[in-house]
Amino acid sequence: MTDATPAVDLPFILAPRAVYIPAADALVLADVHLGRGVASSVDAPLDDAGDVRNRLEPLLERFEPGTVVIAGDLLHAFDRLPYGVERDLAALESHVDAAGADLVVTPGNHDGMLESVFDGETTSAYRLRDGETVVCHGHERPTLEAERYVVGHDHPALSVDGRKRPCFLYGPAAYEGADVLVLPAFTRLASGATVNGMRARDFQSPLVSDVDRFHPALWDSGSEQALWFPPLGECRHLL
Secondary structure, three states, rough: OOOOOOOOOOOOEEOEEEEHHHHHOOEEOOOOOOOOHHOOOOOOOOOHHHHHHHHHHHHHHOOOEEEEEEEOEEEEEOOOOOOOHHHHHHHHHHHHHOOEEEEEOOOOOOOOOHOOOOEEEEOEEEEEOOOEEEEEEOOOOOOOOOOOEEEEEOEEEEOOOEEEEEEEEEEEEEEOOOEEEEEOOOOOOOOEEEEOOOOOOHOOOOOOOOHHHHHEEEOOOOEEEEEEEHHHHHHHHHH
């Protein structure tokens, strides 16, 4: 089932909870949700900011991107900033800067406080250097036309043999003729929405109108590669 790559020469390289676009020299991740750990009700929350930096570092070393784009929800809070978020964001910016990359954010629905702590480049939809790919959060219809959209927002996950894992969803020509790649949440504090039984009406993103056309992909840490599945409409009953 996992030998089901949707195309021989995909214009992107999947990585752990992120994607690299070679033609644009851009690394894209979504739904970082800085501050979610502090905002949680548990007594000893995960150091989510440290965890994000620790997992981002090998991606920066591997791809050496010129640009790192956050496809929305860099922050978690809607109307106030949990303690330490400004410090954590500054550390993340320094991390990206030290790798020689520019940091761009396409604000998501959780990023209402972003302007108060981030003075870098922000835009609702960001066209990558390849001219073909537009990154946006995915909670609204994109403001730019593109051949390919890379989005987040829905935190997709796939349940295989009873185990729930974050997944990518790739839909060739799925939105007004353009390809759509939905990224899993980069934060590990998001449980994810299990897509096995979901229909288009269950997705929050307007870019997912026919989920049965989307190929799920899981990142396999053992083989260090993505494992592709047939379109969800063909494989959901087998999972």
